[in-house]
Amino acid sequence: MIFKLEGFKTTLWSALCSSLAFFLAFYSFNYWQNKVYLIEQVLLGLFLVSVVFSAQFSRSRFSLLTILWLIYYLVESQWLPGKAYFESENEWVYLSGIFSLTLLVFIKDRGLLSLHGLLRVFSLVVVILVAKAWLFISVWLFAYLQPLTLPYLDILLIKIEVPLYILGIAILYKSLSTPNLLVSSILTSFVVWSLLYKQQIELPLSVTMTLLLLQYILVVVIDSYYLAYRDELTGLASRRSLNQLALSLSRKYTVAMLDIDHFKKFNDTYGHDIGDQVLKLVAAKLAQVKNGGRVFRYGGEEFTVVFPRKESADTLGELERLRQAIADYKITIRHPVRKTKKERDSKQSTTYKTVSVTISIGVATRQAKESFEQTLKRADQALYRAKKAGRNKVSE
Numbered sequence: 011m012i013f014k015l016e017g018f019k020t021t022l023w024s025a026l027c028s029s030l031a032f033f034l035a036f037y038s039f040n041y042w043q044n045k046v047y048l049i050e051q052v053l054l055g056l057f058l059v060s061v062v063f064s065a066q067f068s069r070s071r072f073s074l075l076t077i078l079w080l081i082y083y084l085v086e087s088q089w090l091p092g093k094a095y096f097e098s099e100n101e102w103v104y105l106s107g108i109f110s111l112t113l114l115v116f117i118k119d120r121g122l123l124s125l126h127g128l129l130r131v132f133s134l135v136v137v138i139l140v141a142k143a144w145l146f147i148s149v150w151l152f153a154y155l156q157p158l159t160l161p162y163l164d165i166l167l168i169k170i171e172v173p174l175y176i177l178g179i180a181i182l183y184k185s186l187s188t189p190n191l192l193v194s195s196i197l198t199s200f201v202v203w204s205l206l207y208k209q210q211i212e213l214p215l216s217v218t219m220t221l222l223l224l225q226y227i228l229v230v231v232i233d234s235y236y237l238a239y240r241d242e243l244t245g246l247a248s249r250r251s252l253n254q255l256a257l258s259l260s261r262k263y264t265v266a267m268l269d270i271d272h273f274k275k276f277n278d279t280y281g282h283d284i285g286d287q288v289l290k291l292v293a294a295k296l297a298q299v300k301n302g303g304r305v306f307r308y309g310g311e312e313f314t315v316v317f318p319r320k321e322s323a324d325t326l327g328e329l330e331r332l333r334q335a336i337a338d339y340k341i342t343i344r345h346p347v348r349k350t351k352k353e354r355d356s357k358q359s360t361t362y363k364t365v366s367v368t369i370s371i372g373v374a375t376r377q378a379k380e381s382f383e384q385t386l387k388r389a390d391q392a393l394y395r396a397k398k399a400g401r402n403k404v405s406e
């Protein structure tokens with residue numbers, strides 16, 4: 011399987027924004043150093059907001075993570091007893107952190123106040139115990155390896171560095187391979203936690219916590235926005251976004267409705283999963299629209315392109331180009347035709363096949379006193395005419 015860097019951009023953005031936040035906090039120290047008391051008060055509220063807000067928006071992993079940070083913060087700042095114990099067991103505390111963060115990356119978000127939530131809390135307790143067990147095992151492993159007198163071998167390497175690098179790489183892999191802001195934020199938390207352990211963050215703990223919690227809250231807001239305004243399958247703006255745009259359009263605009271031809275037949279021939287793949291690829295082509303067009307997934311195999319401040323005559327060339335680009339697009343798919351036993355054994359027959367689809371387009375320019383819905387309806391009627399005229403056409 012080829013490693014896809016689909017989460018590269020998300021990881022990079024998350025790392026850049028977090029670094030910038032820490033950098034600014036550090037260099038504006040003079041400004042806020044006498045306000046630390048106020049920050050500590052606000053922070054307690056932020057903990058509550060982060061737990062409740064994340065749970066409310068089905069990001070329970072952030073809720074759990076916030077609760078873990080809260081326990082750590084309360085003990086470290088002596089609101090709760092146990093600071094001396096934390097210090098004497100600092101390796102266990104650190105390992106518990108990195109084990110818990112790894113667990114949170116690989117589990118799914120489920121309701122906090124449910125059986126699933128309880129199971130997640132239980133899993134966290136288990137990984138914390140596993141961290142303790144690792145400390146015992148590592149001592150035994152070190153004693154076993156010591157006679158080999160390997161260079162660089164020391165007890166800390168086995169105890170701390172080995173799990174740190176293995177789990178760090180696992181989290182980095184997950185973050186780079188899935189475009190998920192929540193996972194990227196956990197990666198940031200992993201780095202912050204490691205820097206805290208090595209005492210390399212020269213900011214008060216309350217400020218570090220504030221920055222992390224603000225990041226979690228912001229990520230929940232951004233994620234929820236994307237969920238509401240982006241289509242999950244194609245990544246295009248959703249119909250809700252289209253309705254939003256409709257409110258801000260000026261008096262002059264052109265709307266195009268686009269529909270994949272005979273898509274039902276395509277689905278029936280190749281299956282729904284391949285239909286989904288083709289929808290994604292067509293959407294990616296449409297997203298390259300020029301001339302100021304904005305693309306939306308209207309629903310199913312229908313798309314809408316809105317050209318603000320344009321007459322239809324200004325858009326026909328671009329729409330024709332899109333239609334042609336899709337008609338010429340040779341899409342390679344894995345053909346799921348069942349093979350005979352002989353074919354399977356011979357391994358000669360290829361499972362790949364090239365297919366193509368066409369789209370029909372209907373265009374309408376807003377007329378005086380017309381609402382957006384009315385223009386859209388006329389574009390839909392034009393689309394119907396394009397279908398009637400034999401498909402793979404642009405019609406006004």
Ligand SMILES: Nc1nc2c(ncn2[C@@H]2O[C@H](COP(=O)(O)OP(=O)(O)OP(=O)(O)O)[C@@H](O)[C@H]2O)c(=O)[nH]1
Binds near residue numbers: 243271281286289397
């Ligand atoms: N794979 C997949 N198929 C979808 C999706 N949304 C809608 N469809 C399918 O798109 C097809 C639309 O079929 P119809 O509306 O009958 O139109 P058509 O077969 O494209 O024919 P014409 O529009 O007349 O050219 C249906 O089979 C839907 O199941 C989706 O998200 N994924």
